[in-house]
Amino acid sequence: MLLFAVSAGVPAMLVLGAVTGWSHSVMGAPTWASWMIAVLAIFIGLPLAWASTPLGTRGATNLLLKAYRREGLEYVEQQYLSKLAPYKAGLQLFNLALALDHAGDQDDALVVYRHAAAYGSPPAMVNLAYWLSRHGEEDEAQEWYRRAAEAGYTRVVPRAGER
Template sequence: MPTWASWTIAALAIRIGLPFAWASTPLGTRGATHLLLNAYRREGLETAERQYLSRLAPRRAGLQLFNLALALDRAGDQDCAHAVYRRAAECGFPPAMANLAYGLSRRGEEDEAQDWYRRAVEAGYPRGVPEQADGE
């Protein structure tokens, strides 16, 4: 059930043209991921990033890309998820770095996987299992 705060943020986002401003609420995170997933499937990653993520700070864009990658992963589209994890990792989002490293390791690309694990730890991500849930 949406709260008054999420509705207020959504109304402001529509009013000022920032469609992901409400992405910090649980409802907004699901909605933002759904919008991004539809745009990704319809137009591809570059267009989706340009249209929806270009106004966000890199870490926030990384979070949205990470959630998109998780959605693709859950849908069974590992190749696309891998590409989106890479893009989110390049935005500097540590959980995406860890998931990308895990995927690379499963593909047998150990050198690059170790590099991404190291970057994730340097960026403050704790050693351990890759992320499996939405958000930070």
């Protein structure tokens, strides 16, 4: 919410400053420069504000889902996630795995959960562990639960034999 407020508020403030002459008088910027700054803020800030909303987040996940179904996981990692820090790439993969899981594609979701967990996403580690536990692979499930706890996952993580 804070990202949305800043991303939408700064361009609005700069446009208002250019319209009223505030940026010209206070910042000492010529009128044309204050308008250029306002336009740049709009082109950068408003897409960032949109991306921070739930609809924008779903749009990014849908983009990854379409690319995954069309080209595969390797393509998604190269084209979209290689530019992100590993932790953020893991979160994007986690969202993709959730989308696949909700679509009923559990086999592909498991593969993507594994990749997201390898990138260091604690929620992906927990979901992977839960899936493994449900399919009788308790030892590996406990290992992923332990890794999630070490990575800072704060929710309750079941112990061996608990579900």
